Amino acid sequence: MTSPSSPSAGTPPEAPENPLERLRTDRGVDLATVDLTFEGFRALAQNPHLTANERIGFPDAYRDGFEEAILRDIVAKLPVLLGERATIVDIGPGCAGLPHRLIDLCRQRQHRLVLVDSHEMLQQLPDVDGVTVKIAGSFPAASSAIHDAVPSADAVLCYSVFHYIFADGNPFDFLDSVIQLLASGGRALIADIPNISKRRRFFATETGRQYHKTFTGTDTEPDLRYNEPSRGKIDDAVLLGLMQRAQAAGADAYLVPQASDLPMSNRRDDLLITRA
Numbered sequence: 001m002t003s004p005s006s007p008s009a010g011t012p013p014e015a016p017e018n019p020l021e022r023l024r025t026d027r028g029v030d031l032a033t034v035d036l037t038f039e040g041f042r043a044l045a046q047n048p049h050l051t052a053n054e055r056i057g058f059p060d061a062y063r064d065g066f067e068e069a070i071l072r073d074i075v076a077k078l079p080v081l082l083g084e085r086a087t088i089v090d091i092g093p094g095c096a097g098l099p100h101r102l103i104d105l106c107r108q109r110q111h112r113l114v115l116v117d118s119h120e121m122l123q124q125l126p127d128v129d130g131v132t133v134k135i136a137g138s139f140p141a142a143s144s145a146i147h148d149a150v151p152s153a154d155a156v157l158c159y160s161v162f163h164y165i166f167a168d169g170n171p172f173d174f175l176d177s178v179i180q181l182l183a184s185g186g187r188a189l190i191a192d193i194p195n196i197s198k199r200r201r202f203f204a205t206e207t208g209r210q211y212h213k214t215f216t217g218t219d220t221e222p223d224l225r226y227n228e229p230s231r232g233k234i235d236d237a238v239l240l241g242l243m244q245r246a247q248a249a250g251a252d253a254y255l256v257p258q259a260s261d262l263p264m265s266n267r268r269d270d271l272l273i274t275r276a
């Protein structure tokens, strides 16, 4: 997604929704062409030429130095993480810094942490006796294995994963399965969701236009097309549909902002689901 006005080859014309568009590495791997399905991530996980961030689809610049702030934001929305002996399920932990921090926190707090991802991702995370339970497989297909391992979850975390599930599977089936996992009083945080409606709203503002110009190093205007189908993209309609679906299942659902110190907070949303 380069344009003749791009400052250099490989730089996209605006802040990309898919960070891999920035990942034309100098190691001869063109990650912009990687198909980010569960299987695509499995292949990334095995690529020895990539950093841990790149194996989960992020340029290092999108995560280095931000993990602490991301975890802080997660803990604020899932306060049970600061309690003790809770059951936490992380859907799609990947293999970079965030799950390592979460594992450390769960070790300190004596939580049980169920990690659900491909074997190739999970094998890059430590096994901690009495803390981690690894379930190799994709969600929601892995739901019954999770139910076999733990009766229910006090918190379900799914960070920066939902957009791949949306493109690859049935988002309502995913949501129904998340809600079925929740214990009473439990919370699910489906977070870091790229919302194209939010993105358009932002880039239509003066702040957004300036952000675009600074990001691209050009004097171009952001692309604000909206009156056309957004195939494969998540918009307000998808998120509101998920909220209605969750509430019809007896949970409460809230669309909440990310902390402003997170790298993509101007175009991403978090969906918080609580069960009484």
Ligand SMILES: C[S@@+](CC[C@H](N)C(=O)[O-])C[C@H]1O[C@@H](n2cnc3c(N)ncnc32)[C@H](O)[C@@H]1O
Residues within 6 Å of the ligand: 037, 038, 041, 042, 056, 057, 091, 092, 093, 094, 095, 096, 097, 098, 099, 116, 117, 118, 121, 137, 138, 139, 140, 158, 159, 160, 161, 164, 165
């Ligand atoms: C962008 S990475 C996010 C990793 C981690 N949550 C983070 O934010 O650091 C997406 C991860 O989700 C996993 N994934 C994708 N689809 C999945 C599914 N249906 N079930 C479980 N994991 C999935 C991928 O293998 C990958 O590890």
